[in-house]
Each structure stands twice: as structure tokens, then as C-alpha cells.
Amino acid sequence: MRTCRPLPEVEAGSPEAAAGRWYDVDILDLTGVDGVDAVVVQLVAAPADADVQLPGEVTVPPSWFRGTTSFRFRLSAEGRIQGGTLNVDEVLGRTLPELLGTGLETLIHPDDLPAARRAWSRITGTTDRTPPCRQRMLLADGTWRxxxxxxxxxxxxxxxxxxxxEFRDIDEQVEAERIQHLATRAHQRMVTVVDExxxxxMVGRLDVGLVYVNEAAAELVGPDAVGQPLRSRMRPALAAFAGAVxxxxIRRNERWTGDIDVLVGGEPRTMATTVTPVVEDDGNEVYFGVVMHDVTEARRHAExxxxxxxxxxxxxLPNRLALMEQLAELLEGDPDTVITIxxxxxxxxxxxxxxxxxSAGDQLLRAVGAELLAQPGRIVARFGGDEFVVVHEGLSEVEAARSARTLLSAIEAVTVVGVSSHISASVGVASCRRGDLDPESAIRDADAAMxxxxxxxxxxxxxxxxxxxxxxxxxxxxxSGLRESLSDGRLDLHLQxxxxxxxGDxxxxxxxxxxxPLAAPSEFIPIAEESGLILPLGRWALHQALGALNRIAAISPALGEQRMGVNVSGHQLVEPGFAAxxxxxxxxHAVNPEHLVLELTESVLIDSRDEIDDVLRRLRDHGVSLALDDFGSGYSSLGYLRRYPIDVLKLDTSYTQALLTDHGTRxxxxxxxTxxxxxxxxxxxxxxxTPDELELARDLGITWAQGYLLGRPEPIDAVVEGLRAAHPPT
Structure with a gap:
């Protein structure tokens, strides 16, 4: 027979109850019920105006149940709330009277109802206590806990x-478990990634040994290395290094990085290694992490x-960098030794x-390099392009001159694809004693002589x-000045x-x-060609000339057919995209192509190649006229007139002046x-x-003439102003 008896420890009128309201209390000791191990306390609030105590009532103060996150419900066989502990309002935010008669399921999250119903079926079918069941319950503010x-x-x-x-608030516990679960999964994934x-x-402790080794490290220390000292898995020399450094x-809590040579699978490898100590918060345990990255191939590639x-x-051959390094070493030696470059x-x-x-040019360069190396005891380097440098020690002035002649003869004897290359060389020779010059200055002097x-x-x-x-x-x-002048507009274009x-003249x-203003054209144009500045200079001149042609044409319709000659360097012709x-x-500039004349020197055509032919023909097909400048100054091959689409021949000044004095030239x-x-x-x-030269030009039937007699070159603005004065608007 199941029995219930009041607990004797709680007496009506106890001091704890003196300051609180009085309640009807059901206190049930169920420890004697089979399969039950609990004390059940049921409280029912008395009316606020109750001023009598019923015989046999047991009273306790409400503070006994305040401040706790656990509460109990008394449920009917259908799962409806019939009573409960008074702290329900503190936990759920709803008072017990509000909940009386409500089905428990209305408080449980829909996703948790299946499990809750299964638990209810178990409890109503047995007198045993059910295992714990978790569910989210609805609070008064609409949140779930x-x-x-x-x-x-x-x-x-x-x-x-x-x-x-009985319901116990475990919301914080569930959140902690969720975070722990995520951390565990993250750790598992990290281990998986690290293993791959x-x-x-490797991770370890000095007093314990290795506690973790990924798969790659297992090749070095073995798969059974966990629990073993790190040094026990190293070759003696490396173990000694680990112990000493x-x-x-790690004991000093200092990070260490460096390269370590190890054997992996029997092969020597260089590992970039980082050892990082990690001290636990309590300071008692020191772990260390070792990361080793194989840099063997990277080091080999770097070398x-x-x-x-x-x-x-x-x-x-050694290049310029190697030459300068070797020359620096030579110049730091015995000051009495002469260095010849x-x-x-x-x-x-x-x-x-x-x-x-x-390919033939490359073969020639290789052959020249081999010839220069033929005599031992000297440094030979390719300085760049078609330039070589040979450095000798201890030559007298006579020996240096003889050596240079030998080098020049060897170069001239080089053959390419079985035939003589007819190549020659310009050689600059400079000598100095050790300590006199730095490498740059020594090379600069030899370059100046060349x-x-x-x-x-x-x-x-x-x-x-x-x-x-x-x-x-x-x-x-x-x-350098020309480069700056191109940038800041200090160049001028004159028109002759x-x-x-x-x-009618x-x-x-x-x-x-x-x-x-800083140099004559005969001085700065060759330097512009050698330095590559001829390309921006040529573009600038072309745009300036076309702009001037537009200004002239705008003065009067009578000037609309003027032609403008612009000089073109061979460096420009081989520049990709020149014709475009x-x-x-x-x-x-909206200029008729027929009004532009590009003037080419004979030297440009001598060095011609197929791509230059294509450029000239494309320009000629577009309507641009081509003039052969300085004709008669040197080569004067009439074959140019057959090969190229030339429109104009310009007799060189020296040729023009020789017409009066040299019968053969005439x-x-x-x-x-003709x-x-x-x-x-x-x-x-x-x-x-001179007037005589002009008259002779007319007599010979020459079409056009230019020279100081007919007009000196003038700035564009001066030419435009003169034309405006000569052609006033009507």
C-alpha cells in the first residue's frame, strides 16, 4: 500500500513564515513509494485576507521557493496543469493561476513535442521515474528556453x-554544450586539415615529449613518436643542435626560426623551421609547436x-652584375698591380x-665570346647587347695595346654559318691601379674610350x-637635359x-x-638616337609640324596646299606601330596625308629590312610622300629609287655646292x-x-630649293605671324 505522511520538520507558525503570506501546503514524502525517491511539496495560496489557520495545516514562507530556476507542475492524466510551485512566474514569466488547466504541450516547442509525447507515454505507463527529457519551453516574452x-x-x-x-533550467548548459560541440568539430576538422x-x-612538451605529430612529420620522426622526446627521433648532429639551441x-619562452637539414625517407632535405613555445595560463606547463616547411627545391632554385x-x-659568360663584383674584388688588391679594361x-x-x-646574330655573339675566352687568365663578360668587356691584370701599356689588337683581329676573323661575318669592333682601353677607381668609374672610362x-x-x-x-x-x-626638355616643353620646332x-619662286x-637652346641638332640628334629619346622626340616633332600646317592653312585658302617635311630616324621606322x-x-590634326613628306636618310635605307619596307609602303599607300634626304652625301645607290616608293630626291648641301665647281658632279x-x-x-x-647656286638649280630643272639664301629656319609663331602679315584677311 502506498502511503503519504506529513514531514515533521516543517511546523506551522515557524519564524521563517512570520513575514510572509500563509499558504496551504501539501508535503508528501514519497521515499517509501516503490521506484520513487523524492519529496513532493505542493503549495496552494490562501486568499489574501485569510486570517485564520486551519487545524493540521503546514505553512512555509514563499522565500523557500524563490530564487531558484527549478519548478514543478502537478499534471493530470491528460497532461493538464493542476498545480505547481509558486516560482513559476520567476522562471516562465507567467503566474501559476494563469497556467492552471492549461495543457503542458502548449508550453513546449513544436520541434520538441515528439520527444515530449514519447516521454509522457512512458511515464503514464509506469510507476518508475522517467529519464531526463530536454525540451524548449515558451516564456511570457515569446522567447524559448x-x-x-x-x-x-x-x-x-x-x-x-x-x-x-520537475523542470530544471539548463539553457546556459545547452549553449555551453553547443559551443563545446562546435569547438570539438572545429578541432577535429583542424586535425584533419593539419594531417593533410x-x-x-608537431606539438610537444619538454618533460613529456611529443603529444601530436601530423602525417607529414611522421615521415621524419616515425608514426610512433607520440610520447617520445623530440631529440630521440633526430640524427645525432641535429639532436645536439636541438639540445643546444x-x-x-623554448625554456626562455622565445620563438626560434631557422633552416634545418634532415633526412626524410633517406633523402636529405632542407626544412625552414619555426619552433614556438606556448605557456599555459597557470605558467606551470610549457608546450611547443614545431612547423617545418620543405624548402629544398626553393633553395636549389634560388641558387x-x-x-x-x-x-x-x-x-x-659572366654578365654585367658578375663583372662588377669580380672587378670590385680585383680593385681591392695590391695597389701596385695595373688593371686594364x-x-x-x-x-x-x-x-x-x-x-x-x-639566329645568325646570336651565333656571332657566342662565337665572339668564345674567341675572347681563348686566352686564359682574364675576365671576360658580356656587358649587354653587342658589348663585351675583357679585364687583364699586370699588363704594361705596350702589352695592353697589343692585347687589344689581338682581340680585334680575333673578332674580325669570326665566321657565321660558314662564311665570314665581316664584323668589326670599336675598342676602348682604360687602365688604372688598384685603389685608384671604383668599378663603375673604371668601366666608365673604358666606355668613354669606346x-x-x-x-x-x-x-x-x-x-x-x-x-x-x-x-x-x-x-x-x-x-638628361633632352629628357627633361621633352617633359617640360623646352624644345622648339623651326620651319625652313x-x-x-x-x-615663280x-x-x-x-x-x-x-x-x-642647349645643343646643336648635329650633337643632340645622334645622342637621342643612341639613348632611345628619338622616339618621343619624333612623335613630338610630328604633332608640332602637323599643328603648324593647320595654323598656316587657316590663314588663307592660298596656303591650303602647303607641304610639311618631317625627318624620320631609322629607330622610329622599326618601332612597332610607327605607321599607325x-x-x-x-x-x-585633320591633315591631308598628301601634305606630309617624311624625309629618310640613305643610312636608314642601307640598314633596311622587310619590316621597314612594309612600313614605307603602308604610309605611301595612305597618301604620305617619302623623300630621300641627303642624296649624294655618301652611298647614293640608285637602287633605292627602284626598291622604295620614293617621291622626292633631296640633293645634299655638299652636292649642291659642288655643282658650281666640279664638272663631273654637274x-x-x-x-x-633627268x-x-x-x-x-x-x-x-x-x-x-648664293644666287649662282640658285640660278644653276633653275638651269638644271630642279623642282624645289631651300637654303639660307631663300629663308632661314624660324620658330613656328614667327612663320605664322609673317604669313598673316602677307595675307591679311579680306
Whole structure:
């Protein structure tokens, strides 16, 4: 028989109840009920105005149940709330009277109802206490909170006939478990990822040994290394290093990085290693992490790149960087030893490239390098392009000159694809004693001597003297000044008139001539070509000339047919996109292509190649006229007139002036003019400075003439103002 008896420990009128309201209390000791181990306390509030105590009532103060997050419900067999502890309002935010008669399911989250119903079925079918069940319950503010419940079936107990359900707030516990679950999953994933990486990763403690080894590290220390000291898994030399360097760093809580050579799978590997100590919060335990990244191939590639960075890939010779390093070492030695530098520049390598192809040019460079290496005991380097440097020690002045001649003869004897290359070289020779100069200055002196050899005829040897430094300094000054002037607009374009001798000595057009206040064109134009500045200079001149042509044409309709001659360098012709640049400039300035004359020197055509032919024909097809400038100044091959779409022949100034004094020149000129007339070419006499020269030009039937007699070059603004004065608006 199940029995219920009051607990004797709680007495009515106890001091704890003195300050609170009085309640009817059911206190049930269920410890004697089979399968039940609990004390059930049921309180029912008395009316607020109750002032009597019923005999046999047990009273307790409400504070006994305040401040706790657990509460109980007394449930009917159908799961409706019949009673409960008074702290329900503190936990759920709803008072017990509000909940009386409500079904428990209305408080449970829909997703948790299936589990709650299964638990209810179990409790109503047994007198045992049910296992804990978790569910989310609805609070008064509309939020959900996790609770864990346990229930007792006392439906058969006399005077009870209910299910007692206790609910404990576990929301914070569930959140902590969720976070722990996420952390566990993250750790598992991290371990999976770490196991898959190629880097070797190990974690350990000095007093315990290794506690974690990923798969890559297992190849180094073995799969059974966990629990073993790190040094026990190393080769003796490495173990000693770890004991002397790495372990003390860990004890000092210092991070250590460096390269370690190890054996992996029996093969030597270089590992970039980082050892990081990690001290626990209590400071008692020190862990360390080891990350080892295989840099064997990277180091090998770096070494190869270091070699390649100092080696010319075409000839196999040391390059400029290696040369300067070796020269620096030489110049730091015995001050009595003379160092001689031969700076060699191959002449006309471009002719070989154009005539036989660039592969032949490469073969020539390799052959020259081999010839220069033929004699041991000297440094040979390819300085760049078609330049080589040879460095000797201890040569006298006579020996240095003899050695340079030997080098020049060896170069001239080089053959390409089985035939003589006809190559020559310009050689600059400079000598100094150790300690006199730094490598840059020593090379600069030899380069200056080579520059003089190149400018004074090529295929020769020139020894350096101090005056050459001035030449180099002047060249540098012009190059840097020209570069600045192109940027800030300090260049000028002058126009020299071209006179039509056939139609009444009228101006038929102009030649555009670049002018710079710091140097004459004969000085700065060659330097612009050598330095590559001729490309921006040429673009600037073309746009300036086309703009001037527009300004002239705007003065009067009578000036609308003026032609403008613009000089073009061979460097411009081989620039990719040159023809397109000219055509775009014509379109930008809205100039008729027939009014533009591009003037080419014979030297440009001598160095010609197929791409230049294509450029000239494309421009000619677009309507641009082409003039052969300085005709008669040197080469004067009539074959150019057959090969290229030339429209105009410009007789060189020296040729024009020789017409009066040299009978043979005059006869040749008459033949050229007759031939040009039959070919439909116009002839221009340049450099006409005297009336006699002008008269002779007319007598020979020359079409146009220009020179100081007919008009000096003037700035564009001056020309425009003069034309405006001569052609006032009507």
C-alpha cells in the first residue's frame, strides 16, 4: 500500500513564515513509494485576507521557493496543469493561476513535442521515474528556453492521482554544450586539415615529449613518436643542435626560426623551421609547436637563379652584375698591380641580324665570346647587347695595346654559318691601379674610350685619356637635359621654307627642324638616337609640324596646299606601330596625308629590312610622300629609287655646292635630274646659299630649293605671324 505522511520538520507558525503570506501546503514524502525517491511539496495560496489557520495545516514562507530556476507542475492524466510551485512566474514569466488547466504541450516547442509525447507515454505507463527529457519551453516574452524534466507517476497514490513533473533550467548548459560541440568539430576538422598539409607539424612538451605529430612529420620522426622526446627521433648532429639551441629557446619562452637539414625517407632535405613555445595560463606547463616547411627545391632554385643572375644565357659568360663584383674584388688588391679594361662594341651587328637572321646574330655573339675566352687568365663578360668587356691584370701599356689588337683581329676573323661575318669592333682601353677607381668609374672610362672609337670611324682601338671624361659628361648632360626638355616643353620646332622654282619662286612648303637652346641638332640628334629619346622626340616633332600646317592653312585658302617635311630616324621606322602612329596623328590634326613628306636618310635605307619596307609602303599607300634626304652625301645607290616608293630626291648641301665647281658632279647631277623627271620624282636642292647656286638649280630643272639664301629656319609663331602679315584677311 502506498502511503503519504506529513514531514515533521516543517511546523506551522515557524519564524521563517512570520513575514510572509500563509499558504496551504501539501508535503508528501514519497521515499517509501516503490521506484520513487523524492519529496513532493505542493503549495496552494490562501486568499489574501485569510486570517485564520486551519487545524493540521503546514505553512512555509514563499522565500523557500524563490530564487531558484527549478519548478514543478502537478499534471493530470491528460497532461493538464493542476498545480505547481509558486516560482513559476520567476522562471516562465507567467503566474501559476494563469497556467492552471492549461495543457503542458502548449508550453513546449513544436520541434520538441515528439520527444515530449514519447516521454509522457512512458511515464503514464509506469510507476518508475522517467529519464531526463530536454525540451524548449515558451516564456511570457515569446522567447524559448531549454529545460530538463523528470516526472513521477503518482496517479495511483490516494489523495494525489497526478503526475509530478520537475523542470530544471539548463539553457546556459545547452549553449555551453553547443559551443563545446562546435569547438570539438572545429578541432577535429583542424586535425584533419593539419594531417593533410605538406608541412611537418608537431606539438610537444619538454618533460613529456611529443603529444601530436601530423602525417607529414611522421615521415621524419616515425608514426610512433607520440610520447617520445623530440631529440630521440633526430640524427645525432641535429639532436645536439636541438639540445643546444632549440630547447633553451623554448625554456626562455622565445620563438626560434631557422633552416634545418634532415633526412626524410633517406633523402636529405632542407626544412625552414619555426619552433614556438606556448605557456599555459597557470605558467606551470610549457608546450611547443614545431612547423617545418620543405624548402629544398626553393633553395636549389634560388641558387640556380643566383647563378643565372650572374650569367649571360646566350654566351654563358659572366654578365654585367658578375663583372662588377669580380672587378670590385680585383680593385681591392695590391695597389701596385695595373688593371686594364677593354670595352668592346661590335660594329654593324644589326647588318648580320638583318641579312642572315637573328639566329645568325646570336651565333656571332657566342662565337665572339668564345674567341675572347681563348686566352686564359682574364675576365671576360658580356656587358649587354653587342658589348663585351675583357679585364687583364699586370699588363704594361705596350702589352695592353697589343692585347687589344689581338682581340680585334680575333673578332674580325669570326665566321657565321660558314662564311665570314665581316664584323668589326670599336675598342676602348682604360687602365688604372688598384685603389685608384671604383668599378663603375673604371668601366666608365673604358666606355668613354669606346664611344670615341665608335664616333671617329669604328673598327679601331682608342686608349682613354682624361679629356674623354668631358665627352662622356657632355653626352650625359645632353641626354638628361633632352629628357627633361621633352617633359617640360623646352624644345622648339623651326620651319625652313622650300621654294618652288618652277612656279615663280613661291613657297611650296616647309621642312620642320628641331631646335634646342642647349645643343646643336648635329650633337643632340645622334645622342637621342643612341639613348632611345628619338622616339618621343619624333612623335613630338610630328604633332608640332602637323599643328603648324593647320595654323598656316587657316590663314588663307592660298596656303591650303602647303607641304610639311618631317625627318624620320631609322629607330622610329622599326618601332612597332610607327605607321599607325603617323596615320592616327594625321587624323587627329585633320591633315591631308598628301601634305606630309617624311624625309629618310640613305643610312636608314642601307640598314633596311622587310619590316621597314612594309612600313614605307603602308604610309605611301595612305597618301604620305617619302623623300630621300641627303642624296649624294655618301652611298647614293640608285637602287633605292627602284626598291622604295620614293617621291622626292633631296640633293645634299655638299652636292649642291659642288655643282658650281666640279664638272663631273654637274654631269652626274644632270643625269640624276633627268632620271628623276622620267620617274616622276621631284628634286630638291638643299643648302642653296648664293644666287649662282640658285640660278644653276633653275638651269638644271630642279623642282624645289631651300637654303639660307631663300629663308632661314624660324620658330613656328614667327612663320605664322609673317604669313598673316602677307595675307591679311579680306
Amino acid at each position: 531549454w529545460f530538463e524534466s523528470m516526472s513521477w507517476n503518482v496517479l495511483d497514490v490516494p489523495d494525489l492521482g497526478v503526475v509530478i513533473a 598539409v605538406d608541412d611537418m607539424i 632549440i630547447e633553451p629557446a 640556380e637563379l643566383a647563378v643565372l643572375a650572374r650569367r649571360d644565357p646566350l654566351t654563358g 677593354d670595352f668592346i662594341d661590335l660594329d654593324n651587328l644589326k647588318v648580320v641580324n638583318d641579312g642572315l637572321g637573328h 664611344y670615341v672609337a665608335k664616333r671617329t670611324g669604328r673598327a679601331r682601338i682608342v686608349a682613354f685619356d682624361d679629356t674623354m671624361r668631358q665627352v662622356v659628361a657632355r653626352r650625359f648632360s645632353i641626354e 621654307p622650300v621654294i618652288d622654282l618652277v612656279h 613661291v613657297v611650296s612648303g616647309y621642312e620642320a627642324l628641331a631646335r634646342w 602612329m603617323v596615320i592616327d596623328a594625321l587624323a587627329e 654631269i652626274i647631277a644632270e643625269g640624276i635630274i 632620271m628623276a623627271s622620267r620617274l616622276g620624282l621631284r628634286v630638291v636642292a638643299e643648302g642653296v646659299e
